[in-house]
Amino acid sequence: MSVSIRVADVRKSYGDVVAVDGVSFEVDQGEFFGILGPNGAGKTTTLEIVEGLREADAGSVELLGMSPWPRNTALLPRMGVQLQGTAFFERLTAREQLVTFGSLYGVGPKKADAMLETVGLTDKAGTRVEKLSGGQAQRLSIACALVHDPEVVFLDEPTAALDPQARRNLWDLLRTINGEGRTVVLTTHHMDEAELLCDRVAIMDHGKILKIDPPAALVRGLDAATHITVDSGHLAPADLAAIADGVAETEDDGATITFTTRDPSTVLTALAEHRVLNGLRVRGATLEDVFLELTGREYRA
Template structure:
């Protein structure tokens, strides 16, 4: 089975580019080939006009890599960890300490890496990838397994990294993450890129339903179906009464006339809808 099959894309300088897809889509393999950690069976890869394979020492100072699984030296503190990484690139200890400030870990400098929370460990991993001031940063599912608050905090850090002028290539299986952070995304599944472009452009190009939900019990299912137009879908799971419609305005007006707007939520198309449209199946996180 091919992990990656004919993947082609370009990333512009200063861009925040996302490779988006479920687990097993081929995202990590693609990233490892680009980073020079794995040899491709065929095809070519260029970073700053140079090939990363065989391992290219000229590229190492210009790229930073945060792997999917972080591994730190045992019994070293956060400060000792990042200073060790800095020494590999000839970066001064003072600059390493400043990077702890950048990622919000200054107060954890004396804490052993194994005592850091999941979000703090990810921040330290990213700090180690940035400590030598690379122009291009690869981040492989940096928010995987983090709680919602830690994810959002890390998003702010990633935005700041990009605003500093660094090019960021991110893999993720979180649709909302890619939609929030990335200038462009490549949607990938089964080793192939299905579609690429700006998230908003991909969503706008999808002829999708608008999803409207209200509290269950405000209308009976029979009444709701009577309000629905041609092509509308109506379901009631006992918690929410949900409409999927290509024409939300008349339906919303009808609900308002019946004072049935309790718990109203309106959702347009998202990247997840784009994925479902492209693959014809439910998204697998």
């Protein structure tokens, strides 16, 4: 499998602030690659360097076998970019926006119409952008990044501020984009998004990549407890203490009891013996647990 993106020891500082500190990774052709990190981790700066929007202070970047900096016009038709804050042309309809973006790459109106259908906005073709919902505007933004049929697509937090339904609709679109053979690079704050969509993820913090692996491999590598939840009120205090003794911590919020344990089979067997399986839920480690383990739990503004 050929490599679409190769980043080697890339560094970028703004005065005393180190934004990217020796980042290296590769993205294979057709891969869905995620970059995760808290605010200020260096995700967007890294992406902008790969896209050729910023010059690195040191290191090297190859995109489709070429250097994106200085601004490489040969790469522009081969990549699509959806920024955190895409600005549309004023007073144009959704179709007019796409036709205008397409014309910059020599693409005709028929392709714009096809892209409207791909992103589910055919019925909004005549609607001006300011009248679109947040999810519709994000889909139009992605359509603008795809209208010239790029080989590599960069998406910087495409589902930020969307409601759950709009997010899931956009996920379906992103799966379709990747399923057509395009390489997709995504930055996101949503762990469930990365876990569902990405073949591999890189977790960044303080300008460094901490780990790169498929989401499932990262989760398997985390030594985390299992959380077992059942409905409250079905266990006598003595039975509850006996089940938890030596294998679990318990928390009773009045509605449910949660056992936090590294020996789930023992707790589950005891609950079954007491016929206390009402509301049973078992949750192992998630990508969010990995993320917090690597980056910490303090609030990042």
